[in-house]
Amino acid sequence: MKSPDGMISIVVPAYNEEENLPVLVHRLMAVMEPYPSFELLIVDDGSSDQTRYVLRQLSKEYPVVRFISFSKNFGHQMALRAGYENARGKAVICLDADLQHPPELIPTLIQKWCEGYDVVYTVRQPDPNLSWFKRNSSKYFYTLLRNISGLTIEDGAADFRLLDRKVVDTLNQFKENDLFLRGAISWVGFRQCRILYEPAARYAGRSKYSLRKMMHLAAMGITSFSTKPLYLSVLLGFGMFLFATLFGAEVLYEKYFTNTTVSGWTSLILLMVLIGGVQFIIIGIIGIYLGKTFVEVKQRPAYIIGDTSEIEETETTWQSSATDKEQFYLPLT
Ligand code: UDP
Ligand code: MG
Numbered sequence: 001m002k003s004p005d006g007m008i009s010i011v012v013p014a015y016n017e018e019e020n021l022p023v024l025v026h027r028l029m030a031v032m033e034p035y036p037s038f039e040l041l042i043v044d045d046g047s048s049d050q051t052r053y054v055l056r057q058l059s060k061e062y063p064v065v066r067f068i069s070f071s072k073n074f075g076h077q078m079a080l081r082a083g084y085e086n087a088r089g090k091a092v093i094c095l096d097a098d099l100q101h102p103p104e105l106i107p108t109l110i111q112k113w114c115e116g117y118d119v120v121y122t123v124r125q126p127d128p129n130l131s132w133f134k135r136n137s138s139k140y141f142y143t144l145l146r147n148i149s150g151l152t153i154e155d156g157a158a159d160f161r162l163l164d165r166k167v168v169d170t171l172n173q174f175k176e177n178d179l180f181l182r183g184a185i186s187w188v189g190f191r192q193c194r195i196l197y198e199p200a201a202r203y204a205g206r207s208k209y210s211l212r213k214m215m216h217l218a219a220m221g222i223t224s225f226s227t228k229p230l231y232l233s234v235l236l237g238f239g240m241f242l243f244a245t246l247f248g249a250e251v252l253y254e255k256y257f258t259n260t261t262v263s264g265w266t267s268l269i270l271l272m273v274l275i276g277g278v279q280f281i282i283i284g285i286i287g288i289y290l291g292k293t294f295v296e297v298k299q300r301p302a303y304i305i306g307d308t309s310e311i312e313e314t315e316t317t318w319q320s321s322a323t324d325k326e327q328f329y330l331p332l333t
Helices: 020-032 051-061 076-086 103-114 132-149 165-172 181-188 211-225 228-257 264-298
Strands: 008-014 038-044 065-070 091-094 119-124 157-164 192-197 304-308
Touching: 008 020, 008 076, 020 038, 020 051, 020 103, 038 051, 038 076, 051 065, 065 076, 076 091, 076 157, 076 165, 076 181, 076 211, 091 103, 091 165, 103 119, 103 157, 103 192, 132 211, 132 228, 157 165, 157 181, 165 181, 181 211, 211 264, 228 264
Parallel strands: 008 038, 008 091, 038 065, 119 192
Antiparallel strands: 065 304, 091 157, 119 157
């Protein structure tokens, strides 16, 4: 059994959460009091409100509070990733800044870790406060993802989880830019344990997950872990070929064996629309994968840190997340 004496890191991604952070830190401090060593690492995802200022005050007030501030909004997944890459604990717990993930569940997560689990993830119970759209979109998305990628992610799986140091180190080795963490964590294996929780209502502010961000997450989830959608084009191609053969046979039969007048216009338009539609879908799918390759090939840093609690207020130091920096030499001509 692992001892909980090792340092525990709590990672919180925050985007425009100035009102929630003081309350969250207060509640986390109360929950973590029995543990001898812990740190709170808050990742400010390029907030445009007073989040950064609030974080500096909090880090002055509580020495256990550290923060990282992105130079702009890189998204929730990148904030989590920066948290994993910069956390120092033997176990890392992630939770949202809006208090929807109850901090009071943390001792249960730690208990499971002590029992020997490497990944303790949470699944939210159906929440009547959640909008119809959010509940159903998440359900259908996970069903689709399971079928396409073969990953075993449960409905309502949240980014509220504890990871052992060895899992965090494994994730940190992933070099891909567009990392879908929920999928990656399911994919790496290790001893996993599941805990149900009841989500609370958002404490203050509005959801930062716009429809656009949700769609991006969904597309990233599917295309990060499967190339199956590419086979879809082949399947559709075969379907179209079969259809065209049958239709062609029918057309030829009508032309040579029956003397009906050709009512070509409708079928022609229908066919054009059908083929055009299928082609657009296929090009779109290929385009998404090609786009991903394009982004990965460039090997840009996944996020850029503009400020941290370790940097003095007056200094302006910029640090990129790239670990292996390459040097490029231009040939002298
Ligand atoms: N978040 C982030 N970057 C973003 C969007 C959200 O770091 O671009 C954070 C946000 O501050 C919160 C967590 O991710 O701590 C979950 O976001 P939110 O509560 O808005 O999502 P919802 O609960 O509505 O799905
Ligand atoms: Mg929320």
